[in-house]
Amino acid sequence: MNRPSIFITTAIDYTNAPPHLGHAYEKILADCYARHYRQRGKAVFFLTGVDQHGQKVQQAASRAGIPPASYASQITELFRQLWQKLDISYDGWAETTHPTHKKVVQNILSQLLNQNDLYKAEHSGFYSVRQEQFLTDKERNEKGEFGPEWGEVIELVEENWYFRLSNYRQWLASFLDNHPDCVFPPFRSVELRNAINKTSGDLCISRPKSRLSWGIEFPFDNSFVTYVWFDALINYISFAGFRSDDPSEVSSFWSRWPALHIIGKDILVPAHGIYWLTMLKAIGFSDDQMPSFLVHGYINIAGEKMSKTLGNVVDPFRLSENYGAGALRYYLMAECICGQDMDFSTERLTLRYNSELANGLGNLLNRTANMVRRYRNGTLIRPPSPTPQANSLISQAIQTWQSVAASMDAFKPQEAIASIFSLVDSANKFAEAESPWKLAKDPTQSHRLDSALWAMALTSLHAASLLSPFLPNETQKIAAQLQSPLLTYSNHSSSQQDCFQFAEPQPVFPRIETNTTS
Numbered sequence: 001m002n003r004p005s006i007f008i009t010t011a012i013d014y015t016n017a018p019p020h021l022g023h024a025y026e027k028i029l030a031d032c033y034a035r036h037y038r039q040r041g042k043a044v045f046f047l048t049g050v051d052q053h054g055q056k057v058q059q060a061a062s063r064a065g066i067p068p069a070s071y072a073s074q075i076t077e078l079f080r081q082l083w084q085k086l087d088i089s090y091d092g093w094a095e096t097t098h099p100t101h102k103k104v105v106q107n108i109l110s111q112l113l114n115q116n117d118l119y120k121a122e123h124s125g126f127y128s129v130r131q132e133q134f135l136t137d138k139e140r141n142e143k144g145e146f147g148p149e150w151g152e153v154i155e156l157v158e159e160n161w162y163f164r165l166s167n168y169r170q171w172l173a174s175f176l177d178n179h180p181d182c183v184f185p186p187f188r189s190v191e192l193r194n195a196i197n198k199t200s201g202d203l204c205i206s207r208p209k210s211r212l213s214w215g216i217e218f219p220f221d222n223s224f225v226t227y228v229w230f231d232a233l234i235n236y237i238s239f240a241g242f243r244s245d246d247p248s249e250v251s252s253f254w255s256r257w258p259a260l261h262i263i264g265k266d267i268l269v270p271a272h273g274i275y276w277l278t279m280l281k282a283i284g285f286s287d288d289q290m291p292s293f294l295v296h297g298y299i300n301i302a303g304e305k306m307s308k309t310l311g312n313v314v315d316p317f318r319l320s321e322n323y324g325a326g327a328l329r330y331y332l333m334a335e336c337i338c339g340q341d342m343d344f345s346t347e348r349l350t351l352r353y354n355s356e357l358a359n360g361l362g363n364l365l366n367r368t369a370n371m372v373r374r375y376r377n378g379t380l381i382r383p384p385s386p387t388p389q390a391n392s393l394i395s396q397a398i399q400t401w402q403s404v405a406a407s408m409d410a411f412k413p414q415e416a417i418a419s420i421f422s423l424v425d426s427a428n429k430f431a432e433a434e435s436p437w438k439l440a441k442d443p444t445q446s447h448r449l450d451s452a453l454w455a456m457a458l459t460s461l462h463a464a465s466l467l468s469p470f471l472p473n474e475t476q477k478i479a480a481q482l483q484s485p486l487l488t489y490s491n492h493s494s495s496q497q498d499c500f501q502f503a504e505p506q507p508v509f510p511r512i513e514t515n516t517t518s
């Protein structure tokens with residue numbers, strides 16, 4: 001990540017149902033990255049939002065007996081509230097019903113028509129009336145039939161607009177051969193490359209208004225709306241200034257682009273890896289302007305996929321009410337391995353929070369604050385030449401910044417957190433070894449006492465600063481207690497800090513009692 005700016009996006013979430021823990025995980029992951037790169041002095045543009053069109057939303061609205069626009073805006077509000085509760089610091093917000101987005105989508109459709117990348121054709125096939133979709137052989141059951149879940153299945157002939165994806169298939173295959181690193185983790189890149197070999201044909205990108213009205217109208221054929229994916233993917237550029245009427249917005253767009261898209265494993269193939277890359281190529285983006293993908297795994301519950309049918313969908317509002325947004329953010333980032341599925345458990349959340357935050361960092365901070373107040377009246381002056389033991393702890397703190405940056409760049413946030421906690425551990429062990437409470441009894445040990453307390457206070461500040469992308473709220477409280485601003489990558493090693501003035505100690509990480517329910 002040597003670029004001076006970074007453009008992070010997440011998938012925009014369907015507004016057909018309220019947010020679940022999987023949505024929260026993706027946004028927290030992206031937010032930790034956005035905050036981490038801001039701390040490294042990069043110009044970050046973090047875009048997220050909601051996918052408001054399409055059949056799923058139209059169907060959910062009709063079940064609720066309200067117009068799709070009202071339904072989508074109610075669910076949109078829930079997403080916005082959740083991101084606020086979870087301290088998600090996005091810079092751009094995408095709502096696909098926004099007129100600016102609609103204009104960009106229509107503009108792209110017209111461009112593709114003019115360059116002969118679109119054509120109209122008839123398709124005949126089996127169609128599920130209940131699910132309102134064409135069925136393929138993949139939907140047949142073991143008996144080779146369309147099961148009762150599809151309701152009445154009829155043969156239907158329908159005219160639609162198609163995007164000449166097949167014109168770009170060869171390009172996509174060689175692009176991926178030359179840029180396998182554009183997808184992380186590597187096995188997902190292989191999965192995408194294999195999928196390209198199996199794809200054929202073009203992409204149907206319209207739906208007749210007679211069966212789906214909730215979408216963006218074709219600018220040159222008003223009896224059709226745009227297929228939801230063709231509409232939704234464009235959010236990544238339409239809400240970042242691409243083809244804006246304002247030239248300064250357009251130049252900001254090009255200073256941000258290409259994006260790092262953070263998406264779940266279910267939407268790499270075919271949506272992002274095939275549709276989006278070929279769409280960008282057709283619009284005119286060069287190979288150097290292609291985005292990259294961080295593909296995360298799923299949050300499962302007791303080994304099972306979260307689903308309404310299983311009744312195991314975890315409500316992130318309730319979790320953050322019961323445990324606090326910080327505990328949830330911390331646990332998800334400390335335990336996830338980017339790219340792999342993760343089993344969610346409130347027991348693990350409680351265990352990690354209590355042992356690492358309450359007992360680890362919380363304890364370091366409390367004992368430091370209490371001793372500085374007791375032995376130094378709350379004010380600690382930097383000793384001119386700290387003891388070698390204190391210096392060694394301080395050097396570890398300074399080195400941790402590099403390990404954290406390297407782990408984050410390698411998409412290993414769990415390793416970044418582990419190196420911060422090895423620093424906290426060292427500081428607590430240092431406290432035991434130095435035993436400032438014993439040094440305080442002997443006036444000849446005054447310099448050693450100052451050194452020990454100084455190293456502990458400074459390490460608390462380093463650890464809190466390094467953790468701030470993960471725990472923005474709690475680490476601000478630590479900074480307030482140390483009466484000292486959090487450090488950044490540009491000032492951590494040359495900090496001119498020469499004094500700590502401790503405020504009244506407040507427990508920043510109160511223990512979670514194990515009888516709290518999820």
Ligand code: ME8
Nearest residue numbers: 011012013014022051232233263264265297298299
């Ligand atoms: O796919 N664990 O929306 P969506 C982790 N609107 N992540 C999960 C998850 C889980 N259990 N379940 C879903 C859409 N996700 C489209 C995206 S982008 C132009 C349009 C992730 O609400 C999922 O992988 O179904 C996706 O990245 C995001 O949540 C939104 O899913």
